Amino acid sequence: MVRIGAHVSSSKSLDLVFDRGREIGADTIQFFLSSPRSWHWKERSGEEKELFIKKRKETGISPVIAHSSYLFNLASSDPVLRKKSINGVIRELKLCEELKIDYYVIHAGKSKGIKESEAVKNIINSVTEIFSKIKLKHTFFLYETLAGQKGEIGKTTDELAQLMEPFKKEKTGVCVDTCHIYSAGYKINEEEGFNSYKSELSKKIGLENVKVVHCNDSKTPFNSKKDRHEHIGEGSIGYEGFEFFLNDEYFKELPFILETPKTADWDIKNMERLRKLIRTAPVAQ
Numbered sequence: 001m002v003r004i005g006a007h008v009s010s011s012k013s014l015d016l017v018f019d020r021g022r023e024i025g026a027d028t029i030q031f032f033l034s035s036p037r038s039w040h041w042k043e044r045s046g047e048e049k050e051l052f053i054k055k056r057k058e059t060g061i062s063p064v065i066a067h068s069s070y071l072f073n074l075a076s077s078d079p080v081l082r083k084k085s086i087n088g089v090i091r092e093l094k095l096c097e098e099l100k101i102d103y104y105v106i107h108a109g110k111s112k113g114i115k116e117s118e119a120v121k122n123i124i125n126s127v128t129e130i131f132s133k134i135k136l137k138h139t140f141f142l143y144e145t146l147a148g149q150k151g152e153i154g155k156t157t158d159e160l161a162q163l164m165e166p167f168k169k170e171k172t173g174v175c176v177d178t179c180h181i182y183s184a185g186y187k188i189n190e191e192e193g194f195n196s197y198k199s200e201l202s203k204k205i206g207l208e209n210v211k212v213v214h215c216n217d218s219k220t221p222f223n224s225k226k227d228r229h230e231h232i233g234e235g236s237i238g239y240e241g242f243e244f245f246l247n248d249e250y251f252k253e254l255p256f257i258l259e260t261p262k263t264a265d266w267d268i269k270n271m272e273r274l275r276k277l278i279r280t281a282p283v284a285q
């Protein structure tokens with residue numbers, strides 16, 4: 001069974017992510033551990049953590065994915081911001097480990113005024129520091145593929161390979177975002193483009209290191225380097241691109257998470273659209 005779900009709100013109490021996931025019929029969910037655009041960090045009570053673990057068991061929603069704060073920039077040349085980001089990631093990862101969250105997805109960073117090679121170096125130094133402070137036993141640390149908007153690092157498979165290289169012994173991997181890779185210049189809605197992207201991942205990163213798919217159509221055209229998510233089938237990617245992922249023998253084993261606009265019952269509609277694209281094997285006569 002292909003596991004399809006969505007990013008859900010974690011406001012009020014973390015355990016509510018499972019209620020919200022169940023409400024929309026999600027097999028798998030993603031959420032933020034704290035408000036993604038604020039530095040405020042709320043310590044969670046033992047009761048809240050227990051409730052989280054209990055509801056996870058009850059609902060059977062799996063895997064469970066946390067998305068990092070948007071404020072972190074592990075590439076920053078500003079030592080204060082970089083240190084704050086490193087500490088923020090450590091704090092979030094500690095909670096992930098406590099809650100036995102399967103995957104932690106992060107935007108590696110933005111170059112903002114420095115050379116990209118310098119930004120890559122800063123990220124690697126930051127992640128080295130993070131892994132010197134926390135040993136991941138349960139949670140995988142996943143770099144997300146980015147669109148390349150405003151100096152984002154992680155827009156090419158080569159950049160991701162560079163970021164992964166020093167941490168092969170750690171629990172690291174990649175989260176593929178369909179909108180971002182399409183905007184970054186990978187034509188995954190055509191068979192040839194999809195196959196060549198897959199083989200590039202395979203050669204440079206190792207397919208087994210790709211763990212999660214963010215399933216979003218794109219409001220902006222191919223190669224636009226913009227990060228604007230659209231409902232499935234209504235953007236420039238179109239249904240075909242999602243069909244390739246959902247029916248691919250490797251990708252179909254991964255969790256598919258929607259991060260499409262959240263108004264009304266759009267998560268339900270988008271999940272339905274994705275499920276319809278799954279081809280079932282013909283019944284043997």
Ligand SMILES: [Zn+2]
Pocket residue numbers: 067105107144
């Ligand atoms: Zn993201």
